[in-house]
Amino acid sequence: GEVKILDFGVAKLRDAKKDLTGEAVLGTPYYMSPEQATGYAIDARSDIYSLGITAFQLMAGRKPFEAKSKVDVMLMQVKTPLPQIAQFVPCDVRVASIVEKMCAKKPAERYQSCDELMAAIDALPRPLGGREGGTAAPSEKRTRLLPAAARRARTLSASGQPQRTLSRPAAKTSSVSWGAVAAGAAAAMLLLAAGGFLYLRGRPAGVGGVPETGWIARGGLRKVQSKGGYGNCVFSTREVERGADDPTALSAVFSATDPIHGRCYFPGPVGQNRTGQIREELWIDGRKRAQVIFDPALPPEEDQLSLQLSGRHAARLRELSSGKHKVDVWIYRQAGDGDNAVPLAAGEMVVRR
Structure with a gap:
């Protein structure tokens, strides 16, 4: 058969704010690397x-990691071993x-690189798409002629009438190698990334901003946002101890090397929760990073x-350009199990590079 790429998913980027991946992350949890799912720096790997x-999905006919919620899928990407393809199809x-x-x-x-993968x-x-000699795994038996078709062929031959040979067109041997598939998929990812970059670059800043007003003191350093019902986050160059109540130890402006x-205060006890249900998001200049x-x-x-x-x-702070950045x-x-998330706490600072 022929492999055709029908959709790069760029049209779905406008709905990314509803996903756990956020607007600044291209892709979905089903194809997300462990380091991307946990917010660490990513590269070509x-x-x-x-x-x-x-490639696993193309060969096995199913995704390796599936669950009801996107949080669970991301946790599987981080922790669950990859299933063996041979469990689903001969490979x-x-x-x-x-x-x-x-x-x-x-x-x-x-x-470590696409060159190493291509090698x-x-x-x-x-026979497997490479360039070396050798044999592939044994192929399946050829399709046999069904009995009804065989009887019909004998009847036509015995009638004395000219017999026409009806045959299916020979199966076209695919000239698409593994290398071509890899190159095509990599090109699709580049197009998706380029489309996402252009979309994000044109977006107005300010998404994810923390309100400046509406905070109600609740004792010590704790505050609650009247419009959202969530608590506040405070920052310092040293650890903010539990029960601290001295605001002079706090800061709202830092150097990227500080x-x-x-410490983030919730409006009340978090209550029963499961692994992966609580998350932290870092936004820089209005974009989730x-x-x-x-x-x-x-x-x-x-x-x-x-x-x-x-x-x-650390990786995100190292990437900052010169100047002031709202974090x-x-x-x-x-x-x-849905896509909705409830804010528990939020805070804002300025980081200089």
């Missing part, structure tokens, strides 16, 4: 992971091993969180 997930072990390496959880254990594909035997600590899922679940009586922001978001921190709780 993340694309290789996504391409490996796509040459040499092809399966390439896909498994592409989908390694740790970036250091994947192919592995070229090393396959020619240690940045935060990182996300961290809290694993394990928080204690039901917990009403605040301590965050070491400069450590967990917003949001804590969300996922509402059930």
